[in-house]
Amino acid sequence: MSRAADKQKAGSRHNKRNRPLRIFHGRMYFALQALAGAAWWLGVTMLPRLREATLGGLDPMLVAVVGIPLFVIASGLAALHLRWAVWITLGWTALVAVFMAIYATITTEAGLGAVLMISATVGSVIAGILVFVGRIPSERLLIGPFAFRSSRTRVRSQVLVSTIIQIMVLWGVFLIVVPAIINSFEVRWNLAVKFPILVAVAGFALLAFASVLGVWSARTIANFGSGTPLPSAMANHLVVRGPYEFVRNPMAIAGIAQGVAIGLFIGSWLVIVYAIVGSLLWNWLIRPHEEADLRQRFGAEFDEYCRRVSCWVPTFSQPPDEEEADGENTGPEDSGALRREE
Incomplete structure (x- = not known):
């Protein structure tokens, strides 16, 4: 306290x-x-x-x-x-x-x-x-389902179901409904630009890759952190496995890439701008609070994790001694997570 x-x-x-x-x-x-x-x-x-x-x-x-x-x-x-x-x-x-x-x-x-x-x-x-x-009093945005709280349940099946529901709702709103609205205004305002077919193909490929990364990240949080991607049901344990072994924000990277991919796929430059601006605002307004919460809950473990793993740029290699330390801390008996109770 x-x-x-x-x-x-x-x-x-x-x-x-x-x-x-x-x-x-x-x-x-x-x-x-x-x-x-x-x-x-x-x-x-x-x-x-x-x-x-x-x-x-x-x-x-x-x-x-x-x-x-x-x-x-x-x-x-x-x-x-x-x-x-x-x-x-x-x-x-x-x-x-x-x-x-x-x-x-x-x-x-x-x-x-x-x-x-x-x-x-x-x-x-x-x-x-x-x-x-x-x-910017961005902490006032952290209310309701966006307030930082640990998941109340650690039952794996319940956490996985909650994660699936959250993904369906969030992806449906931010990757289908909002882009559709933006694109409709773009067309109505005569701002649409015709993209080459190869751009649409690239957008579909990027969307598939980013979606796999997003699902992988969400499942890792559920399996090894006993939590969900939603701030109001965050992981109870510091997750350093799966994609989190290489970068600290794989879910955010997946979301940004998905937004850009949707814009490329449907040929909407305004949707691409929406994805980029949204990511910048998240990085500026929300991420500092999220990392402060993780630092408060996990202390030195999170500081060490930040020292080893970059926020945005994937790191694919670690010194041997650190890899051994990770293996000791994230063995099967720990479900692949660095555990610390709140």
């Missing part, structure tokens, strides 16, 4: 120490957004194709009268740390993003403009939180 409290205090001190730097990062985003907005307006006046792709049939002069002060100038003022300008930028950007999405859906025009404004809204929200709070 004391150790957890000490870590919490250390984390609080770390956040306070880095707060000015993170506020600076938020301000720099607004500065870049102001420059990008100015460059876009310059391009709109000079390049008819850019104007058509981003504004469609909207009157550029009418949009500029309101858009330049409330987006370009307001972003520049937000970069100067004027907080009221941050609120103006956030509100206007979100409003325009909604309008452009509706406009592009109804008219099939200005799809690129809708995508750009949606991206600007996401970036502005993140930058705004950095300016006001000094950090």
Whole structure:
């Protein structure tokens, strides 16, 4: 308990120490957004194709009268740390993003403009939180089924059934439903790009490989960790077997590859962007909390595991002494896991 409290205090001190730097990062985003907005307006006046792709049939002069002060100038003022300008930028950007999405859906025009404004809204929200709070309170995302808790059952059959159900639900939502919605908007907004047939074949092959890796990883967690991939039913033991022997996040790698593969297979560049952006947000917002939880529960064992195995780049060889140590710690009697009760 004391150790957890000490870590919490250390984390609080770390956040306070880095707060000015993170506020600076938020301000720099607004500065870049102001420059990008100015460059876009310059391009709109000079390049008819850019104007058509981003504004469609909207009157550029009418949009500029309101858009330049409330987006370009307001972003520049937000970069100067004027907080009221941050609120103006956030509100206007979100409003325009909604309008452009509706406009592009109804008219099939200005799809690129809708995508750009949606991206600007996401970036502005993140930058705004950095300016006001000094950090992203990502721990607030860890609620309900995404809160870190060990699996309540260690019965192998029950854990395997739960794992199968989770895979079906998660893959169905994030690899079928969400990509289908994204692709439908991509087609409706006239942003679809025809991919060569070989790209689709490569996407199918990558999807098959990534799915095998995902199933292998999930089964390893169930067999050797007495847990599931879902944060609310995590492994009770530190798993270092199967794909986890080579890389620390095989499930995440499989998910990223699956998302990219779906985009390649159905010919959707927006789905590929969705997969990449989602992976970056997971790595930035969620992974630090997950590793902090593992470090708190498994201590030195997890630190040693991190020293031996990379987070993202597979390691296929270990020093002989470490391989022997792994063999001692992960024998048949331990079901291939480094065990430590909570």
